[in-house]
Amino acid sequence: MPDENLIRVPFDLMKQQFYDVLIGLKFPKEKAKTCAAIFAGNTLDGIHSHGINRFPRFVDYIKKGYIKPQASPKRIAQAGAIEQWDGQLAPGPSNAVQATGHAMELASENGLGLVALANTNHWMRGGAYGWQCAQEGFAFIGWTNTIANLPAWGAKTCKLGNNPLVIAIPYQDEAIVLDMALSQFSYGKMEDLQKKGEELPLPGGFNKNDQLSTIPAEILESGRPLPIGYWKGAGLSLLLDLLATLLSAGLSTSAISRQNKAEYGVSQVFIAIDLKQLDNFPVMEQTIQAVLDDFQSAEKVSPESSLRYPGQRVLITREINKIKGIPVDAGLWEQIKNL
Amino acid sequence: MPDENLIRVPFDLMKQQFYDVLIGLKFPKEKAKTCAAIFAGNTLDGIHSHGINRFPRFVDYIKKGYIKPQASPKRIAQAGAIEQWDGQLAPGPSNAVQATGHAMELASENGLGLVALANTNHWMRGGAYGWQCAQEGFAFIGWTNTIANLPAWGAKTCKLGNNPLVIAIPYQDEAIVLDMALSQFSYGKMEDLQKKGEELPLPGGFNKNDQLSTIPAEILESGRPLPIGYWKGAGLSLLLDLLATLLSAGLSTSAISRQNKAEYGVSQVFIAIDLKQLDNFPVMEQTIQAVLDDFQSAEKVSPESSLRYPGQRVLITREINKIKGIPVDAGLWEQIKNL
Numbered sequence: 001m002p003d004e005n006l007i008r009v010p011f012d013l014m015k016q017q018f019y020d021v022l023i024g025l026k027f028p029k030e031k032a033k034t035c036a037a038i039f040a041g042n043t044l045d046g047i048h049s050h051g052i053n054r055f056p057r058f059v060d061y062i063k064k065g066y067i068k069p070q071a072s073p074k075r076i077a078q079a080g081a082i083e084q085w086d087g088q089l090a091p092g093p094s095n096a097v098q099a100t101g102h103a104m105e106l107a108s109e110n111g112l113g114l115v116a117l118a119n120t121n122h123w124m125r126g127g128a129y130g131w132q133c134a135q136e137g138f139a140f141i142g143w144t145n146t147i148a149n150l151p152a153w154g155a156k157t158c159k160l161g162n163n164p165l166v167i168a169i170p171y172q173d174e175a176i177v178l179d180m181a182l183s184q185f186s187y188g189k190m191e192d193l194q195k196k197g198e199e200l201p202l203p204g205g206f207n208k209n210d211q212l213s214t215i216p217a218e219i220l221e222s223g224r225p226l227p228i229g230y231w232k233g234a235g236l237s238l239l240l241d242l243l244a245t246l247l248s249a250g251l252s253t254s255a256i257s258r259q260n261k262a263e264y265g266v267s268q269v270f271i272a273i274d275l276k277q278l279d280n281f282p283v284m285e286q287t288i289q290a291v292l293d294d295f296q297s298a299e300k301v302s303p304e305s306s307l308r309y310p311g312q313r314v315l316i317t318r319e320i321n322k323i324k325g326i327p328v329d330a331g332l333w334e335q336i337k338n339l
Numbered sequence: 340m341p342d343e344n345l346i347r348v349p350f351d352l353m354k355q356q357f358y359d360v361l362i363g364l365k366f367p368k369e370k371a372k373t374c375a376a377i378f379a380g381n382t383l384d385g386i387h388s389h390g391i392n393r394f395p396r397f398v399d400y401i402k403k404g405y406i407k408p409q410a411s412p413k414r415i416a417q418a419g420a421i422e423q424w425d426g427q428l429a430p431g432p433s434n435a436v437q438a439t440g441h442a443m444e445l446a447s448e449n450g451l452g453l454v455a456l457a458n459t460n461h462w463m464r465g466g467a468y469g470w471q472c473a474q475e476g477f478a479f480i481g482w483t484n485t486i487a488n489l490p491a492w493g494a495k496t497c498k499l500g501n502n503p504l505v506i507a508i509p510y511q512d513e514a515i516v517l518d519m520a521l522s523q524f525s526y527g528k529m530e531d532l533q534k535k536g537e538e539l540p541l542p543g544g545f546n547k548n549d550q551l552s553t554i555p556a557e558i559l560e561s562g563r564p565l566p567i568g569y570w571k572g573a574g575l576s577l578l579l580d581l582l583a584t585l586l587s588a589g590l591s592t593s594a595i596s597r598q599n600k601a602e603y604g605v606s607q608v609f610i611a612i613d614l615k616q617l618d619n620f621p622v623m624e625q626t627i628q629a630v631l632d633d634f635q636s637a638e639k640v641s642p643e644s645s646l647r648y649p650g651q652r653v654l655i656t657r658e659i660n661k662i663k664g665i666p667v668d669a670g671l672w673e674q675i676k677n678l
Contacts, residue, residue: 079616080450081420111419114451114612139582141480154644155637167578169585178578180571202551202569203542210640212541229567230541232519235649239506239517242630243478246508247612249619252626254633273453273586277418280588287591291581294593298494301549305493310574 007333008325015040018055021339025062027069031094038093042125043326046317049188050125052328052336058091058122059339066264067091067121073098076118076249081110084249087120089265096123096268100132100140103272107138112273118250119265122146127179127311129270130168134175137281139273140168145241145253147263150183151224152238153231158223160237161253162186163244168311170275171288177311182233182240184226190216244269347664348672354379357394360678364401366408370433377432381464382665385656388527389464391667391675397430397461398678405603406430406460412437415457415588420449423588426459428604435462435607439471439479442611446477451612457589458604461485466518466650468609469507473514476620478612479507484580484592486602489522490563491577492570497562499576500592501525502583507650509614510627516650521572521579523565529555583608 018036027035039058043051061067071088073095078084083102087095099115106113123129123144133140146161162183168175185204193200194216203212205219205226212226213219219226227233245252250267251259259265275281296307306313321327357375366374378397382390400406410427412434417423422441426434438454445452462468462483472479485500501522507514524543532539533555542551544558544565551565552558558565566572584591589606590598598604614620635646645652660666 077618078450079613080448082450082612082617084617107419109419110449111417111421112451112453139585152634152637152646154640154646156640157638159634159637165575167575167582169578169581176578176581178574180568180574182568184568184571228569228571229519229521229523232523232567235517235519236504236506238630238634238648239508239515242508242515242627243506245626245630246478246614246619246623247617249617252630254630258633273421274418275585277421278423278586278588279416280585284585287584288581291577291584291591291593294597295491295498295577298491298498299496301493301495307491307493309577 005330006327007330009328009333010325011040011044011322014043014052014326014328017336021055021059021336022069025059025069027091031069031091034094034097035091038097038124038128042128043328044318044321045314046321047125047127047314048328049186052332054124055336056339061121061262061264064262066260066262073117073120081106081113082247083113083115084247085115085117087117089119089121092121092123093128095120096129096270097132099268099270100129100142100272103270104133104136104138104274107272107274111277112271114247115270116244116248116250117268117270118248120268121264121266123268125179126164126166127168127177127314130166130177130179131175133272134168134170134177135173137170137274137276139170139275140166141271141273142166142269143240143244144268145244145256145266147260148253148257149187149225150227150234150237153227153234156224159254160227160234161241163237163240163253165236165240169288170284172285174315175311176288176309177314179310180228182228182237184228187220187225190220190225194220344669345666346669346672348667349664350379350383350661353382353391353665353667356675360394360398360675361408364398364408366430370408370430373433373436374430377436377463377467381467382667383657383660384653385660386464386466386653387667388525391671393463394675395678400460400601400603403601405599405601412456412459420445420452421586422452422454423586424454424456426456428458428460431460431462432467434459435468435609436471438607438609439468439481439611442609443472443475443477443613446611446613450616451610453586454609455583455586455589456607456609457587459607460603460605462607464518465503465505466507466516466653469505469516469518470514472611473507473509473516474512476509476613476615478509478614479505480610480612481505481608482579482583483607484583484595484605486599487592487596488526488564489566489573489576492566492573495563498593499566499573500580502576502579502592504575504579508627509623511624513654514650515627515648516653518649519567521567521576523567526559526564529559529564533559
């Protein structure tokens, strides 16, 4: 977006704006607060695609009845440190915050805990729940399935989801957070570059002639984005979908795509591991630092190469945006205020 | 290898041969039995690279003292459903079988269980432990770190491991098993193709001019194989290494590479989830079948495309080799017999 359309919105103001919209949509106060904090926090961290940019669609799905603001997740079954919950189609972010909290409670009692959540909604940015866990001294492994949007290896039609996977560990009162979808590039990224007339930096899918391509328009036309690692990411997507579906007794990517008009009613898994209970907890910080120091001592491809660990850039963005306000397209901000 | 050098060795004969060699190396009987079964089983499944082809190096590492046949893993600490074990540099396959067994015991008691294993050795084919779990009705998530063999994104030198990740679920008295290293192609695969003068089917690394390449010799020369999904696989490698290191209180990829002459003393994680304790266990088979049916109904890129689920080809190979014997290079078989 051109710079002249950018304004800077303070975090608290953005959160309040989201809150007001959600209250207008009959959200209970606590749930409005949680969802507003997730949307504003994601945007503060620079993840606009799963923050403010996605808020209008979130509102649209509420109006269409796909997301039910007044519903609350319900525990269906427990087996030791595993809990199965039915998300009741309540908002994805508040369901995910609650599931993460339960996973941490289970982990506090059992060393580790797993919450599987069926019939929930898009959690926006999975990394948010990794941060939530890590800031309390827990490691986190979690993932969600999605509607079908990725072809299996050797397939032309999309039967797999891009099923984002999140792994987080505590580090320096903050976190190292990997948050990755299993498609090489998101549709949003490809559409952005297409609008600008730019190419992808690396092959991101196949064109209609079965050739790897860096041209977003070609990939969007063929509908064949690349899974990470070719057949490997496709296999990982299938296994994460099956695990989320079996553990939550929820809908698979296949079932979501067949039954629902839009992406709702997804299945998610939240695993928390209580690192504080391990004898080596006091030296973990040093262990991590030694690994990162070595990681960042590698010879770089070019002086511009960054060698950042996952989540490192987010922290920098967060600090800048806290001080300067969050950069937002002025038109989008007007749209949000009028929701 | 040319067909004229291929012989077919019955599974039981191969297992007995491995067993005899290991007994000669002063393995306790139980441990020799377990390791022989893993090496022969991997070869039966067609994974020669982590079966018979690797057996001479396994023997070499024993002779060099990197692997200690008479050592036994020791439980160091427990926190609920988490156990930390010290592998004591005992053989990787028997350590991994034992750790998987303990993870299943913990899962039987707690719904899920996690065993983290420090100071262990190469587990050969991680998928073997996925099959072990799945055949008892457990889902499995496990991974190992390795010596540094993969560059971070933006780096020329290898500071990451290819850290194989395994996810398995039970299916039809067998299993669906994803077993993938985080490098796009293994060094073994690239060396094989180089010998034959063939190219990789897809880009597998960078050449010395920082260009993606399909030519094995170029990638082996630059020492820059491609992580799956470019920066995504690199990030996943770092997180899996950190988690394995912290959970086991063991050595990181960085520490292994610094301290050890060869790849030994690695860190591993074994998570078992007892699906049998979930109320929806009786219908899981149908759920999986519906997902696989949809997966395999996709339009294929070409009539030759297979659309197999992870582990499916292994089953076919296993059945053929059980009947016809395991295809092995005659020279290698002679070498094994003379170990």
